[in-house]
Amino acid sequence: MNWLNSEAFTLFGQHIKWADMIGNVIGLIGLALGWRRSIWTWPVQFLSGAILLVAFATAHLSGSAGKQLVVMAVAVWGYWQWNRGRGGAQDGSIAVRFATWRERAYLLGAAAVGTVAVASLFTAYPSLSWDPWPDAYIFVGTVVAMYAQARGMVEFWFAWLLVDLVGVPLNFANGFAFSGFVYIIYGALVLWGMRDWWLRSRKAGQPVLEGAPA
Secondary structure (H helix, E strand, C coil): CCHCCCCEEECCCCCEHHHEEEEEHHHHHHHHHHHHCCCCHHHHHHHHHHHHHHHHHHHCCHHHHHHHHHHHHHHHHHHHHHHHHHCCCCCCCCCCEEEEEEHHHHHHHHHHHHHHHHHHHHHHHHHHCEEEEEEEEHHHHHHHHHHHHHHCCHHHHHHHHHHHHHHHHHHHHHHHHHHHHHHHHHHHHHHHHHHHHHHHHCCCCCCCCCCCCC
């Protein structure tokens, strides 16, 4: 597995690693599938997490590797959630909606408490992370975003956007340049996906005329 952390090529002076590139390209596909509300988003995200887990573990980045374990676990749960909720929309796919104010408060509270807790752990054990606070922010933000996605909440896109704002500079600083480039593309996909889910959530519950486009 050492080849995963070997250099694939150099782009704009940045050394691109095979695992960084492969794992994030697959993750990008997973996000696009999530935008389309395809249940295949979860197996693809699981595969992306598995590849990045090997990469980070080999590079002795325990915090980032641990994040991928959580991503994989949430992907399994998300698949179960979407499989159970299939057919909720008029086109037979998962129905999307805005979270209630109570759910938003829970998400924000969990993100804040989780970030402090994980950052404290990373600070107490420096070997787990080079950048405790931003790494904890991304770790917890990713879990919150994936949870909201599994529940079909439009807010999941906002959570991903907030993760991207920190993820881009952090990945460049830690030598995972391709992750940084991909996070920029994530940002564009997030904006498009946010608009699509937003519009679909507004249509939820409205009668659809026979023969009308979805």
